[in-house]
Amino acid sequence: MLFGRRWRDxxxxxxxxxxxxxxxxxxEDSHEQAWRVLKRxxxxxxxxxxxVQQVFLITxxxxxxIVPGRERAFxxxxxxxxxRNVRRRAWREVLGxxxxxxxxxxxxxxSPEALLDQKQCAAICTEVLETMDAPLxxxxxxxxxxxxxxxxxxxxxxxxxxxxASRLRRxxxxxxxxxxxxxxxxxxxxGGL
Amino acid sequence: xxEPTRLLEQGATPVERALLDAAVAERPGPRxxxxxxxxxxxxxxxxxxxxxxxxxxxxxxxxxSGKLMLAQVAKWCLVLGLGGGVVAGWQSLSGSDxxxxxxxxxxxxxxxxTAPQDEMSNVAPAQREQPAEDDTDSKDDTARSRRSPAxxxxxxxxxxxxxxxxxxxxxxxxxxxxxxxxxLDHARLWLSRGAPxxxxxxxxxxxxxxxxxxxxxxxxxxxxxxxxxxxxxxxxQAELRRFSRRFxxxxxxxxxxxxx
Numbered sequence: 206m207l208f209g210r211r212w213r214d215x216x217x218x219x220x221x222x223x224x225x226x227x228x229x230x231x232x233e234d235s236h237e238q239a240w241r242v243l244k245r246x247x248x249x250x251x252x253x254x255x256x257v258q259q260v261f262l263i264t265x266x267x268x269x270x271i272v273p274g275r276e277r278a279f280x281x282x283x284x285x286x287x288x289r290n291v292r293r294r295a296w297r298e299v300l301g302x303x304x305x306x307x308x309x310x311x312x313x314x315x316s317p318e319a320l321l322d323q324k325q326c327a328a329i330c331t332e333v334l335e336t337m338d339a340p341l342x343x344x345x346x347x348x349x350x351x352x353x354x355x356x357x358x359x360x361x362x363x364x365x366x367x368x369x370a371s372r373l374r375r376x377x378x379x380x381x382x383x384x385x386x387x388x389x390x391x392x393x394x395x396g397g398l
Numbered sequence: 399x400x401e402p403t404r405l406l407e408q409g410a411t412p413v414e415r416a417l418l419d420a421a422v423a424e425r426p427g428p429r430x431x432x433x434x435x436x437x438x439x440x441x442x443x444x445x446x447x448x449x450x451x452x453x454x455x456x457x458x459x460x461x462x463s464g465k466l467m468l469a470q471v472a473k474w475c476l477v478l479g480l481g482g483g484v485v486a487g488w489q490s491l492s493g494s495d496x497x498x499x500x501x502x503x504x505x506x507x508x509x510x511x512t513a514p515q516d517e518m519s520n521v522a523p524a525q526r527e528q529p530a531e532d533d534t535d536s537k538d539d540t541a542r543s544r545r546s547p548a549x550x551x552x553x554x555x556x557x558x559x560x561x562x563x564x565x566x567x568x569x570x571x572x573x574x575x576x577x578x579x580x581x582l583d584h585a586r587l588w589l590s591r592g593a594p595x596x597x598x599x600x601x602x603x604x605x606x607x608x609x610x611x612x613x614x615x616x617x618x619x620x621x622x623x624x625x626x627x628x629x630x631x632x633x634x635q636a637e638l639r640r641f642s643r644r645f646x647x648x649x650x651x652x653x654x655x656x657x658x
Binding site: 352 | 421422423440650
């Protein structure tokens, strides 16, 4: 009886250990990507840590449902979904407090010379991306920054590959227009997309 | 459909390239990693064990599990060979009701290795730390033989059964975090075994020892879950309110409120 109990316990602990190994591996493999995606998709800096934690808590809860080999896509999917929720919530808060759409576009930024500073570049990139429509931004971030393939993006976002391609084309032209005008024109003056 | 070329590979202007390069190179700070690993209860899972395996698949996990099973078989052969006295010793150990006793099978589980020193030493020390002799000594004994040289050297500086020094040092911090994680692991184990009372006892112990512990948020979540499992709605709601007050922006809030 003693042996049986210990055997059962050890079996259960092996399963727990195997789950923990898998979760840790997923975390090590994709927490940076999740963080970047959340940041580029509009999660405010002060909520980023919690957002990443939330993404991996969900991953931990759904660990048994994740198809082997699709872990990274799963994490991207959760991050994307979470970023949408955060944006929606933030939008509602803004509407509730001000009763109008926020002036989301930044005024004239630093000159192109200032782009030498990498940190500043990253910040400018975030600001430029914030001027894009969310669907375009998601595809652009996943393709250009995260380096996902088209079919992977289609899978993560849940749209056909053709739509991914057309959104990417539009996103690129918007990105180029924003970058070209950056520092010379207040982006808000363009009236959005 | 052919895959388009990325802007970074072809066709980007220098400014576009600079922006995209910076975005690709951006990384989160180490604090995020530490916090998330602690919150997920993965402090004891050595990153090397997790990343040594190639592509992510459950096959790898199953392989690890198989290895652990072999280790279990070897252990039992040894136990049987040592005779009745040793068996009696095992029996007394396994019969222990102390939730703070080592987790069953922990001594043979490769992945529950000593947490890396860099992760441990960077976690803020808990206020009013006390050495948790009774909880960790047996675990330390089982883990001692597998420790890395670095871990051994830290252990040499760790106060054993002697009184704790006045000033907290890095190994003390490591030990404190290890203790905290161990206590929460025990609480989780009791919960998963359907013993919320014991889980609550363990969590009370945690609260008493580490009122400002780095895992107090996770401890509160477990307490709420334990009270829920116990069916004590009143206490659960009170704890939930306290949790919302203390951690208004916790990543766990949605989960504890929804009761998932």
